[in-house]
Amino acid sequence: MKKDVKFSTRMASTDREAIKELAKQSGTSMSDYVTACCLGKQVVVIDGLKEVLKELKSIGRNLNQLVTLAHMGRVTVIDLESVCRAFSELCGAVRMILERKRW
Template sequence: MRRRNTTIAIRCTEEESRRIHELADRHGLRLNDFIMRCALGKKIVVANGIDEIVRQQKAIGRNLNQIATLANMDRLTAVNFQPLLDEHRKFTELIGRLLREVK
């Protein structure tokens, strides 16, 4: 585990401080993490909509689980999985694109 045990203090104007805090908030990062990423030249990506994608993936997973349970109970004889698999594939590709962008 990485330990941050060194402090770097900087001076800035009230306006600069306000802007830095505002940017950190806009990126959804704590001030320390935002400043570290900026100072080390790391790319900062805001992934708007990721919560909706994850929610959709979870819903599809629940549906697949329910179908598998019914099939195991012999309560289903034939199921057309294609629409569900197509939706799952679409959201999986979206997540993959976002992850590649973040790296």
């Protein structure tokens, strides 16, 4: 959505710095952060999500390669034990992140 209106407000410098830090932690601009908060939207910050997504992408790539080889007939028996183990560890990591309840 196009930002076509400027909105100014007065606040204590300590409040501004606190809002600035919260916006930085959320990975958004101050404008987007304040707008979301004022409109009652929940701003969720999940520490460690980048690493979990990296692992998930790796598992997806490995599965994609196995399926491609299976379609080519180059692989007939696939041992998914290690994939299941990695996926289980990934689920555990997501569970730990969710249990932190930092939002």
